[in-house]
Amino acid sequence: MGNYEIFATTADMGIRFKGRDFRGLYENALAGLNLLLFGSRRRKIHGHESAYFSYCGDGPENVLVNFLAEILSLAYQKKKQVVALAFVHADGCRLEARLQLAPCPFEPKVDIKSATYHNLRVQEHNGMKSAAVVFDV
Amino acid sequence: MARNFEKISPWRWRVDRSTDRAMTADAEIFASQEILQQAQDDASIEQVVNVACLPGLVGNSLAMPDIHYGYGFCIGGVAAFAADDGLVLPGGVGYDINCGVRLLASSIPAGEFAAVAESVGYAILQRIPTGLTPRSNYRLNKKEFLRILSGGAREIVNNFSGRAADLVFIESGGCLPFDTPGVISPKAYERGGPQVGSLGSGNHFIEVQAVEEIYDPQAALVYGLEKGNIAIMIHTGSRGFGHQVASDYIETFRKKNLGRLRLKDPQLVHAAIRSPEGRNYLQALNAASNFAWANRQLLQEDIVAILERIFSQGREKLGLELVYDQAHNIAKFEKHLVAGNMASLLVHRKGATRAFPPGHADVAEKYRQVGQPVLIPGSMGSRSYVLRGTARGAELTFASSAHGAGRRLSRHQAVKFSAQTDVRECLKKNGVLVFSHSEQGLREEIPEAYKNIDDVVAVTEASGISEKVARLRPLLVIKG
Numbered sequence: 001m002g003n004y005e006i007f008a009t010t011a012d013m014g015i016r017f018k019g020r021d022f023r024g025l026y027e028n029a030l031a032g033l034n035l036l037l038f039g040s041r042r043r044k045i046h047g048h049e050s051a052y053f054s055y056c057g058d059g060p061e062n063v064l065v066n067f068l069a070e071i072l073s074l075a076y077q078k079k080k081q082v083v084a085l086a087f088v089h090a091d092g093c094r095l096e097a098r099l100q101l102a103p104c105p106f107e108p109k110v111d112i113k114s115a116t117y118h119n120l121r122v123q124e125h126n127g128m129k130s131a132a133v134v135f136d137v
Numbered sequence: 138m139a140r141n142f143e144k145i146s147p148w149r150w151r152v153d154r155s156t157d158r159a160m161t162a163d164a165e166i167f168a169s170q171e172i173l174q175q176a177q178d179d180a181s182i183e184q185v186v187n188v189a190c191l192p193g194l195v196g197n198s199l200a201m202p203d204i205h206y207g208y209g210f211c212i213g214g215v216a217a218f219a220a221d222d223g224l225v226l227p228g229g230v231g232y233d234i235n236c237g238v239r240l241l242a243s244s245i246p247a248g249e250f251a252a253v254a255e256s257v258g259y260a261i262l263q264r265i266p267t268g269l270t271p272r273s274n275y276r277l278n279k280k281e282f283l284r285i286l287s288g289g290a291r292e293i294v295n296n297f298s299g300r301a302a303d304l305v306f307i308e309s310g311g312c313l314p315f316d317t318p319g320v321i322s323p324k325a326y327e328r329g330g331p332q333v334g335s336l337g338s339g340n341h342f343i344e345v346q347a348v349e350e351i352y353d354p355q356a357a358l359v360y361g362l363e364k365g366n367i368a369i370m371i372h373t374g375s376r377g378f379g380h381q382v383a384s385d386y387i388e389t390f391r392k393k394n395l396g397r398l399r400l401k402d403p404q405l406v407h408a409a410i411r412s413p414e415g416r417n418y419l420q421a422l423n424a425a426s427n428f429a430w431a432n433r434q435l436l437q438e439d440i441v442a443i444l445e446r447i448f449s450q451g452r453e454k455l456g457l458e459l460v461y462d463q464a465h466n467i468a469k470f471e472k473h474l475v476a477g478n479m480a481s482l483l484v485h486r487k488g489a490t491r492a493f494p495p496g497h498a499d500v501a502e503k504y505r506q507v508g509q510p511v512l513i514p515g516s517m518g519s520r521s522y523v524l525r526g527t528a529r530g531a532e533l534t535f536a537s538s539a540h541g542a543g544r545r546l547s548r549h550q551a552v553k554f555s556a557q558t559d560v561r562e563c564l565k566k567n568g569v570l571v572f573s574h575s576e577q578g579l580r581e582e583i584p585e586a587y588k589n590i591d592d593v594v595a596v597t598e599a600s601g602i603s604e605k606v607a608r609l610r611p612l613l614v615i616k617g
Contacts, residue, residue, distance in 0.1 A: 008547035010179060010206060061403070062391065069384060076269075076377075077327060109577065111269045111338040113380040114232050117387065117403040118208040136208070136232045136380065137339060137548070 004032035012137045013110060018130035022060065022090045025122070025129045026097070029064060030082060033071055036135075037108040038081065045083045049101040060092040060122040060131070067095055068115040068133060076112075079104045092122070112137055140182060142166075142173070148202075148600035149533075152186055159401075163197040164189040166204060167534070167600045169592065176204045176211075184211040187401045191216070193223050195475055195482055199534055201489045202596035203588075205543040207231070209404025212488035215537045218410065220470050220481035225415045226407040227390065227422075229485030231466040232383040234422055235429035236341075236374030237308075238463060238512040238540075239437060240523065242361035243368060244456025245448070247347035247612060250367045253447050254345070254613045258572040260443045261343060265436060266335040267617040268574050273333045275435070282330050287315045289427030290434040290462070298438040305501045307462040308491060309469065311430040313423035320417040321424060322385045329378025329428060334435040338578055338617035340541075341373040343440065344514075346521060346609035356507040356525050356606040361458050368609055369457075370521060371436050372514055374466065379425040386418040410483055419468075426467060433462055460523070461510040465490050465540035471499075473535050484535050492526035492538040492603050500526075511538045511603045513594060516587035517571065517579075517616060518564050521609045522594045529601035538603040539594070542587040551586035552577065564614070573616035582616060 003024075004017040015032030019025035034040070053070055057063040074080045080101040088096035114136040122131045143151040149167055154160040164185040166173060176182050181204050188210055189198035195217045204213040209228035218224045250257075266272060275297075277285070284292050290311025294301050304310050336343060346368050351357045362368065375382075390406040393414050400406065408415040437459070441452050448455055468485040475482075484491075493500045493509040500509045508526040515521045519542070530536055546554060560579050564571050573579045597603050 008549040010547050011212075011544045013548065058392065062388075066388070073324065107269050113377065114384045116208050116232075117391075117406075119402065134208070 004028040004035065006032065006036050007132070009134060012134055014132055014134040016130070016132040018128050020128060022092060022129065023087050025131065026067060026090055026095060027085055029068060029133070030071060030085060033068055034081065036110060037075055037112070038105060039109050045102045049080070051099045051101060053099050054096040056094045058093065061117060061120045063093065063095050064122070064131060064133060065115045065117060065120070072112055072115065074101065075104060075108050081105065110137055138183060140186065146600070148596050152182070152189070154189065157186065159190040160186065161192055162189045162194040165197045166200045167202050167596060167602060168204060169596050172202055172204065172592065172596060176200070179206040181206045181211040184209065185214060187405060188214060188216050190401065191224060191405065191407065193218055195219055195223070195480065196535065199537065201534070201537060201539040202600070203488065203539040203541055203543045203593045207487065209402040210487050212543060213539065214487045215485065215489045215535060217473070217482040217484045217535050220410065220483050223410050223483055224407045225410050225418060225468060225483060226405060226485060227383050227386045227418060228404040228406065229487055230383070230422065230468050231487045232380045233374040233466055234379035234382060234425035235464040236466045237429060237433065238465065238514055239371040239433045240460040240512050241369040241437060242456065242458050242460050243366055244363070245367045246365055247367050250345065250612065254570050256447055257345065257443060258570055258613050258615060260447065261440060261615050262572045262574070264439050264443060265343070267615065268338050268578065273331050273335055275334050277330060277333060279326065282326065282333070283318055285333060285431045286424040286427055288312055290430040293431045293434040297435065299434055303459040306459045307430060308464055311434065311462065313426050313469070315420055315423040315427060317420045320420045322381065325378055325381035325385060328381045329376060332376040332378065333428070333432060334439070335376060335432070336373050336436065336615070336617045337376055338575070340582060341617050342517065343436065343615040344370045344611050345613040346370055346611050348607055349520070349610040350608040352605040352607065353525065359504060359507050360460050360510055360523065360606065362460065362523065362607045367612065368460070369440055370512070370514060370609070371433050373432060373436065375425040375429040376432065378428050382421045382425045386421060389414050389418070422468060426464065429464070430462065461512060463490055463512060471535070473531070482535070486537055488540050490538045490540045491536060492530050493536050494526045494528045494531045510606070513539055513590065514541050515590035516542050516584050517582045517614050518567060518569050518584040518611060519587070519590055522590070522605060523607045523609065524594070524597065524603035525606050527601060527604055530603055534602050539597045542590040542593055544586055545588045546586040548581040551583050552580045554585055555580045555583045569611050569614060571614045571616065578616055
């Protein structure tokens with residue numbers, strides 16, 4: 001895979017992603033979810049709005065699920081796509097970032113209800129961190 | 138991991154606790170050889186075994202004949218814990234809390250319906266919000282929404298529409314106790330409020346079906362199902378509200394408990410029923426269950442109004458009567474016989490249906506002689522079944538049964554499989570009219586994407602956990 005990709009389970013869908021550090025991991029998680037929701041690779045969009053995201057968790061899995069849940073909430077409830085991240089702090093237990101927002105280009109292609117912890121483990125191999133998140137569709 | 142199965146009968150298999158040191162109970166699967174093989178292939182057997190490793194399980198970790206892979210807990214899974222000192226697992230309920238099925242019988246002959254099927258399809262699609270993030274027809278303020286969360290279907294009957302007489306034909310009367318609004322997150326209120334009275338997407342549907350075959354004339358008569366007449370089936374749940382409740386409490390349980398739990402899958406996170414977080418989750422679960430019952434009640438009344446208008450007759454003349462409304466993603470306190478003693482249990486059913494036997498006090502008086510109806514919907518374009526609960530099922534499965542077919546192909550595979558096919562036209566040739574706003578959604582839900590419902594029902598009956606009453610053939614499908 002590249003830095004992120006979509007995969008399908010029998011009933012649901014998920015994303016796999018990797019990064020050299022936590023910033024890369026969170027960035028590629030966002031890119032993977034955007035691919036799943038809007039069906040396109042990174043778009044050069046400059047959002048006119050932004051939102052502040054801050055989460056302190058018990059590990060990278062916990063941070064990832066809550067970060068992805070926030071992106072989903074913005075897409076479905078506020079009709080906003082997160083197009084870029086400006087990190088304030090990113091490690092395995094804490095993520096603080098300004099989310100750059102743009103109006104959703106269209107309705108998300110998939111009705112994702114929740115990001116799950118199903119078999120979720122952030123792993124490290126050859127200096128790359130990777131994870132796979134399954135979404136309840 | 139390959140497991141050794143003890144064959145109890147051709148339809149019942151056991152992984153004995155002695156084969157795995159982590160297991161505190163046996164894992165028992167109701168399946169044909171073929172279904173068992175599929176369950177091994179998709180690793181859902183391991184999920185039944187993982188549940189059998191939880192402390193305090195009463196009886197065994199069970200899987201119904203529609204077993205397939207879920208999050209942590211398999212779909213088709215049943216697990217019971219002692220009501221006083223047992224556990225509660227959000228993963229044992231699932232994200233779509235009280236996803237369930239409602240069936241209405243009618244005296245409208247299928248032939249007569251065929252003449253207006255298209256108009257009914259358009260009218261339903263126009264009236265009922267379907268698909269992705271639809272906006273409700275009901276603009277509710279927080280006070281009104283809270284009344285729905287505490288009153289469920291009863292609140293709809295009292296203050297919106299419907300008949301009080303229907304409530305006895307809804308599991309738990311369509312309302313579980315909820316009186317603590319503080320246990321619900323603002324996000325859940327935000328997601329759920331605008332979705333009251335909507336169908337949703339995915340495998341949720343409204344179907345008009347023809348009663349095609351009667352297997353048990355006595356029970357069918359009691360349920361009001363007559364061969365050749367139409368019935369209406371509604372399959373939906375608690376929408377974004379239930380999903381948010383589930384997500385919120387998986388987080389809460391993680392924070393409070395994960396450090397001291399040794400879980401094979403983090404989705405199996407749990408808490409003691411009596412703990413503050415366990416009690417709060419059960420309250421929130423009840424609120425989401427009430428949302429779902431209210432939702433199906435509203436959808437029913439919308440459909441009844443459409444049929445009344447199109448046939449220019451009232452519901453009584455059309456014979457529109459609620460057969461039953463039941464949950465297939467829920468945890469509820471029930472009493473069951475365990476080793477000869479009546480025990481109070483919290484029974485988790487995830488993709489499993491309650492199936493109380495004849496004579497059970499919680500079955501509506503009208504149905505008490507034949508047992509509770511068990512509704513098992515098929516996929517779009519395939520048959521659905523009505524079964525009834527049995528004494529054998531009460532003994533073997535905490536009165537639980539199957540809930541549906543289960544997917545065979547992923548959504549992506551289904552879309553690819555149907556790429557060269559006009560799905561609507563194909564179904565039309567088989568006598569099924571389909572209405573949907575989403576072409577993609579339709580392709581994801583093609584009949585080939587699902588396992589054969591006939592196999593699931595055959596095992597369900599052969600194992601004795603429920604008995605067939607009637608088979609229903611779809612005529613009109615409205616998909617989210």
